[in-house]
Structure formats: C-alpha cells, structure tokens
Amino acid sequence: MFWPAPMYLPLLVSAVLAVVAPWAGRRMAPRAGAWAMTCAAVVAAGTWLTELAILAFTAVGQLPPVAALGPWSVRVLAAEDPVDREFAAVCAGVVLVVLVSATVASWRRGRALVGAWRECRGLAAGGDLAVVEDPVPTAFAVLGLPGRVVVSSGMLRVLDARERSALLAHERAHLRHRHHLFTLILHLTAVVDPALRPLERAGAFAVERWADEDAGVVVSDRPLVARAIARAALASNRARTASLGATGGPVPQRVRALLAPPVPRRTGAALAFAALIAACGVSLAITAHDTERLFEAAMHAPRVTGARLPPR
Amino acid sequence: MPERNGRGEARRRARGELEGEVLAALWAAGGPVTAAVVQESVPGAAYTTVLTILTRLCDKGLVTRRREGRGHVYAPVDDQAGVVAAGMHSLLDEGGDRAAVLARFVSDLSDEDEQLLEQLLHGELPDRE
Structure with missing residues (x-):
C-alpha cells in the first residue's frame, strides 16, 4: 500500500544536489554561482533534515504517549509503516545530533562575528578604513553597522596606489554584498549536512571571486586586481610563519580567473540548479503526503469518535 | 523618498x-x-x-x-599602535571561527602556489608601470 522507495527519495535527491551543485556552481559567473550554491545549500540541508525528521516520526509516533496525542493506532501504524524501525530510530538520533551541532555552530560563529566587530569598533577609522601599524601585510573586512575594512600598514606599503584601490574595492565588495552572510549560511548548512562540505568550499570560493570581479569593475582593470592579489599573497606569505585558518580559495586560481576572459552567463547550469531544487521540493512533498496518509489510516482504523474525523 | x-x-x-x-x-x-x-x-x-x-x-x-x-x-598617527596591533593579532591568531568570520583579502599559500604566483606576477601579468 505504501511504497518504501518514495519515502527515501528526498535523501537521494538532496545527495544528488550536494554532488552536482559544487560542480555546476564552479562553472557559473561568480555572483550567480554564489547565489545558486547558497540557495542550493539551504534547500539541500532543509530537505535532508526534514526528511530525517519525517522518517524519525514514523517511529516516534509509535510510542504510546505520542500516539495518544494523535490519537492513532500504534498497531496499525506498526503494520503499515514502510520504514524499518531501527532505521527510523537512527534517523531520530541523527536529527538530535544535527540540531545540537547546528546550535553550537551558530553560537560559535555568532560569537566570533560579534567579537570581531567589537574589537574593530575600537579602531579609529577614516571613512570605512581602519589602518593598524603592523609590518605583517594583512587585510580583511569585518561585518558590522557599518562594516569596516581593516588593513595593516605593511600591506599598504607593498602595493602601489592603483593596487591599493583594488584591495579596498575587493574588501568593500564583501561588505556591500553582505558576503559574510553567504559564508555563514554555507557553513551552517554544511554542519547540518556534512555531505555539503564541498559545496561550502565551492560557495566560499565563488564569494571571493565575486569580490574580485566587483573590484575589477570598480577599478576598470581586471589584471590590476590579479596583480594586487598576487603581490599581497606573496608578501604576506613571506612575512608570516604561523599557519592561519584560511577562508576564500586558492589564490593562484583567483589570479588565473582574473587574467582569463570573464565567465559568460550559463543558463544551463542555472536551469540544473532550478530543476534540482524543484526536485527536492517535489520529493519532499510526496514523502510528506505518504506519511500523512499513513497516519490518517492509523487514525481512522480504531474507530475513534466522529469528532476526530477530518471534515469532508 | x-x-x-x-x-x-x-x-x-x-x-x-x-x-x-x-x-x-x-x-x-x-x-x-x-x-x-x-x-x-x-x-x-x-x-x-x-x-x-x-x-x-x-x-x-x-x-x-x-x-x-x-x-x-x-x-x-599611530598612537594606539601597540594596543591595536595586539588586538588584530588576537583576531587572526585565534583561528577557527574567529578567522573564518573575517573576509581576508588573501589566504595562505603553499610552496607550489608561491612559485606559480611568482611566475604569474613576473611573466604573464602585463606590467603597466
């Protein structure tokens, strides 16, 4: 009566999305790619979590106190349930683990964002720029209201005037387009669904490339941005010994991309994203509908009084 | 408006x-x-x-x-240089989440990356000075 295969379809579709999205996203122009990959990550993680919760509920619903709330028949539910009970119990465990780790990850990232903002709020800034006296070349943007670009004097001294403009344009692009939120969302979706880690990396790289291309438009010279990135990376690499957690992508790839012609609009990749996102929704709807029918059957089976019958 | x-x-x-x-x-x-x-x-x-x-x-x-x-x-003016530089090092050195929330201009390079970049910078890049 209930086919098991559609019950697992959303897991399959979200897995396909996790594999295809980084691949398709890398082929798109950075801005479109960043948007597509972030949306795909949210949909894939949402589908995965909702599906796990649905599967888990087929087992949770068989617990007598829960069934009494329905009310539905535990006997009928157990007989008709296409989902293996042990498997459903595992799903329930995974949902709990995911919820806890997502909460922890949000808390840690949120605290880091607020902490970075607090520390940078204290810096004296000319316009949106705070310069710190430090021979080690570094530059970064901090989210805030308003956001801040922080650059060390060492970085300003290794770049020429036009390269400095390119650097500032890159960091301002991060602030203007709220890139911190993209990377935050990508990170949290990868915590919810570890299969999305390649997508997190590809998305973060697209965000970095987006800022590069934006800077290229502002200074009207893409090779100039490439040169600024290369010079800054070489200088900061020479000055630094400690290894840092690197955001963004491999620098040579960014430089190469800026030296190559701009990526044209890729309608095919965008359509692939749209189709897979739609498939997630449809498969989830089918599963939800099947589960609803399952529980409805269990509700009507024990001849509960008319008050509980749905109005027809 | x-x-x-x-x-x-x-x-x-x-x-x-x-x-x-x-x-x-x-x-x-x-x-x-x-x-x-x-x-x-x-x-x-x-x-x-x-x-x-x-x-x-x-x-x-x-x-x-x-x-x-x-x-x-x-x-x-760099009157608060000591304080500020210390603050920035703590921002970057904490690594993990702290480093991840900063949109850094360039990430770290491997030795291979470094050679490649030197080539790109001094070879293929058109120098306009």
Missing part, C-alpha cells in the same frame, strides 16, 4: 570611501608628505577634495599636520 535616501547613502558612502583611500595613501607613503603627493596616489580625486579630507582626518586625530616650508605636510 526612497530614491533620495538611496542617493544620499551613495554620496555618503563615496565620501567615506575617498576618506579611506586618502588615509591608505598616507600610510603607504611611509613619512610626512604634502597634499599634492597624496593626491597623486589617490586616483581621480581633486586637490581641494584631498585637502578637505586631510583636514577632516586631522580633526579626527588620525592624521597630524606640520608646517614645512611654504605648505603643510601630513603624516598618519
């Missing part, structure tokens, strides 16, 4: 950005310089605009002005 706000916001932002660029140029200069020198290294800014911004930066205490010859020379 929203359009006017949008334009006002854009103007304010442009002014803030120019201020940042002037400050960056002063720091890059490495020593006290005249407004004319600053103007040369801020692409597309008028001399009077640079002067206005320098005055504003002086008022904020970010820049010092000193009489030299017939004009003024300007230099960046």
